[in-house]
Amino acid sequence: MDKMPEQFEFPWQHSFPPFFTLQPHSETRARQISVWRALILDYFRFAKTCTLDIREASHHPLFNNASINRKLDNEFILAALSDLQRTQNAAPVDKQRHRWEIYWHTLEEWGNLIYNYVTNRGATGSVLTLFELTQGEDVQDEEFCGLETDVLVKALRVLEGEGKCEVITSDDLEGVKFF
Amino acid sequence: MDRIEYASPILLPNESYLAKDRNVRLYDGDQKTSFEGGELILTTHRLMWGRPGAIPLGQVCLTMHLHLVVFVEEDSPNAFSFSRSRKIILHLKEAPPDRNEGPQPSSIYNFIKLSFREGLNSDIVGLLNDCMQKRRWEWGQSQPNVSTKPSLPNIKLRTGIAGIERGIQEKQKQTDENISLAFKDLSKLMSMAKDMVGLSQNISTKIREKQGDITEDETVRFKLYLLSLGIDDPVTRDAYKSDNQYYRSLAKQIADILITPITEAGGIMALTDVFCRVNRARGLELLSPEDLLNACRLMESLDLPLKMYKFDSGVIVLQLVSMSNESIAESTADMLNEKGSLSSEELARLLGISVLLAKERLLTTERFGKSCRDDSSEGLRFYPNLLLSKE
Numbered sequence: 001m002d003k004m005p006e007q008f009e010f011p012w013q014h015s016f017p018p019f020f021t022l023q024p025h026s027e028t029r030a031r032q033i034s035v036w037r038a039l040i041l042d043y044f045r046f047a048k049t050c051t052l053d054i055r056e057a058s059h060h061p062l063f064n065n066a067s068i069n070r071k072l073d074n075e076f077i078l079a080a081l082s083d084l085q086r087t088q089n090a091a092p093v094d095k096q097r098h099r100w101e102i103y104w105h106t107l108e109e110w111g112n113l114i115y116n117y118v119t120n121r122g123a124t125g126s127v128l129t130l131f132e133l134t135q136g137e138d139v140q141d142e143e144f145c146g147l148e149t150d151v152l153v154k155a156l157r158v159l160e161g162e163g164k165c166e167v168i169t170s171d172d173l174e175g176v177k178f179f
Numbered sequence: 180m181d182r183i184e185y186a187s188p189i190l191l192p193n194e195s196y197l198a199k200d201r202n203v204r205l206y207d208g209d210q211k212t213s214f215e216g217g218e219l220i221l222t223t224h225r226l227m228w229g230r231p232g233a234i235p236l237g238q239v240c241l242t243m244h245l246h247l248v249v250f251v252e253e254d255s256p257n258a259f260s261f262s263r264s265r266k267i268i269l270h271l272k273e274a275p276p277d278r279n280e281g282p283q284p285s286s287i288y289n290f291i292k293l294s295f296r297e298g299l300n301s302d303i304v305g306l307l308n309d310c311m312q313k314r315r316w317e318w319g320q321s322q323p324n325v326s327t328k329p330s331l332p333n334i335k336l337r338t339g340i341a342g343i344e345r346g347i348q349e350k351q352k353q354t355d356e357n358i359s360l361a362f363k364d365l366s367k368l369m370s371m372a373k374d375m376v377g378l379s380q381n382i383s384t385k386i387r388e389k390q391g392d393i394t395e396d397e398t399v400r401f402k403l404y405l406l407s408l409g410i411d412d413p414v415t416r417d418a419y420k421s422d423n424q425y426y427r428s429l430a431k432q433i434a435d436i437l438i439t440p441i442t443e444a445g446g447i448m449a450l451t452d453v454f455c456r457v458n459r460a461r462g463l464e465l466l467s468p469e470d471l472l473n474a475c476r477l478m479e480s481l482d483l484p485l486k487m488y489k490f491d492s493g494v495i496v497l498q499l500v501s502m503s504n505e506s507i508a509e510s511t512a513d514m515l516n517e518k519g520s521l522s523s524e525e526l527a528r529l530l531g532i533s534v535l536l537a538k539e540r541l542l543t544t545e546r547f548g549k550s551c552r553d554d555s556s557e558g559l560r561f562y563p564n565l566l567l568s569k570e
Contacts, residue, residue, distance in 0.1 A: 013568070016551035017520075018562045025564075032551075032566050070555060163280050 008046045010065075011039060020070040022079070036080045041089060045104040050151045051093070052100045054078060101151060109145060111154035115164055117142055118178045127168065127177045149174075180207035181286040182271050184279040186227075188234045193318060194224040197306050202296040203228065203456040205241070206266075206339050208288025214241065219293060221306055222404035223315040226269075241282060243291075246316060250341050251307045253299070254292065266292050269307075308348055376462040420474075427481060429466070429474035434483040436460055437497065441485065445530050446502040447540075450475065450487070450495040452533070490539045508547035511540045512563065514548055520562045 013019040013035050022027040043062050044050060054068055057063045057077050064071035072080075081100050084090035088106045093099040105113065105136060115135065121138075132139075139145045144152070156176050159165045165178045183205075188198070204215035205228060218234055229240030254266035271292045288315040419425035433453070438455065441448045448456075450472070456464045474488040475497060489495045514529065515521055521529075527537035541561045546552040550561045 013566065016562070017555065017560070018551040020568065021552050023551050023556040023566065025545055025551070027548050028494055028551050028564055028566050035566070069557075070553075 001102045007168055008043060011035065014039070014065055017070050020065070020072055020076075033080060037084055037089070040080060040084065040102060041104040044102040046122055049144050050101045050103065052081075052102055054081070054098050054100065056090050065159065076103055082149070103151065105143070107151075107158045110147070110151070111159040111162070111164075112115055114152075114155065115178065116160055117144075123144045124178045129174045130174045133176070180212065180283045180288065181242045181281060182247045182274045182278070182290055183228075183241050183283070184281045185239050186240070186279065188220070188227050188229060188237060188240050190222060191236040191316075193315060194222050197221045197310070198298075198303055198341070200295055200297075201231075201301065204264075204294040204296065206294060207283065208290060209292070210288075213282075214282070216296070221303060221510035223310055223313070243526055244316070245307070245310050246314070247274075248307070250310055250345070251304055252344070253304055257393060264294050264296045266294045267299070267304055267307075268292050297503055305348075305352070308345075309352075320526050331428075379462075418512060419493070426470070426474045427479050430469065430481055430483060431475045433457055433471070433497075434478060434485045438484055438499075440498060441499060445532055447496050447498040447507075447532065447536055449533060449536055451499065453497050461547070490542075492539065493540070494539055495538075496536065504543050505547065507540055508549050511544040512547075512549035515544070515561060515563045520553070520560050522558055522560045 019032065019035070023032050027125050040062065044052075052060070054074055054077055057074065063077060070130075078097065081090050081092075081097075081102075083094070084102065088103065088108070090100055090102050093101055103110070117139070118128070127166050130149055132154060134145060134147045134149070147155075153167065156165060160167055164178065165176050166174045168177060198221045202216055202221045203219040203465055204217075205212050209412050209418070214228060215228050217228050218232075220229075220234060223245075225242045225244050227234060227240050227242045229238065248269050249272055250270040252268050252270075254268050268290055274288055330365070383510075403495065419428065437448065437453060453475070454468060455470055457471065463552065472495075475495075478497070479486040479500075484500055485493060485497050486500050511526070514526065518525070521541070523538035523541055524532050526532075526541060527534040532540075541550060545552060545561065549564055551564045551566050553562060554561045
């Protein structure tokens, strides 16, 4: 999952050593954090992964640029993730805030994307398995193709809260019915 | 009291006068005597007491030889006594059998007191102790008396409180001598300093005349150092009635002598350097750090070309008035752009300023958002603030 996708093109800041030091000047820091936010979201969108463990992050190519020998320390990563959490673009999975899920679309956006797809296909009222939604042949062109199941379920729960679907879970089958 | 003899106040051979006190009363032990309000004279050999005016006229007075004195102490003032007078107690040896006639043939006391109605000439105890140690009265005597000298340590080795007190007094005396010796050297140095300043001025004028001949860097630098030496007429505190006036003139003089070096040093000089330069230039009449600080505080209100500035880190500097934080940030940012990135050490080397000041410059630049830092295991470096300036 942490495999570096070779095509991902880092912005110029990633090779700029001060980018890896939290800047004391407030305006500079705000800009720095916002670049990091965008970079993290872009990277995870590109890698199509959602999970990140801070304890392993110092080896992560995103946070560790070996070519200039600079890496983010964990506090900085935590600060960036907390900033993402503020806009619901990330959420800690455990209480120690070690493991995180990154949402390059917020859960609400994911829900809407999926709901729009289902309504466009006229599939409201029918039951779809979670596998179909993320791995099925019909969804290969959709953005949520390959989305991790944990994140998918959370997005569907948001939709469920809006009364747009119902998640059905039984031992051998996980599905969702859209209204 | 029975040790005291009648004698004429004529000095013996080798004897010399040491000190005199007026209005002194004698006590036989704790008993007051009728000998009061007289003059007391201490010589190297004896104590003399006479009615006022009697001694200068050479009339007979009371004397006591100092070799009878065993120990001198100052009487601690009695808590119930209202008198202002100070007393010293002289503990005495047994009266020698072959003495001359005295005012009192016998006494039950082994000590006498001297009461100084007009306060104590503070030296008298010290002088007495001094005399008892030197034992001048033995000097002129024949050789066999040398053998009495070893008896001296016996006295020194006296145990008990008396011995301890004696030891303390000796130590104090030693310290006293050391200090006066040290100051003697210092005053010699001060008198030399004037000559040295003169000499250095001489050299600098000569160098100035021969300016054309000198090309090598080091000679030029040496010349600069010499030229910065010497203020003809240093402002001193004595010349002014109030501190404020003094600080004002001082501020003006400091500004005068430092304006060139500070301009050359890039517009800023740390106050420690200022302190050194000013005092080196003064040569003597050195300034205290407080005076310098007070003078520098006034600079801004006096419209001088220099002002004092305190960085957030607490570093205090003198800088050109024309030098603002903005211009510092501007020029440092230019250097950063030129070099790509700089540590404080590198900037210090480039500008020929101290590392401390270089760091302050970089931090100021950062505060203006014109640089950003890279704090890594390799140390703190500063870069042009591309994070803000470049999309």
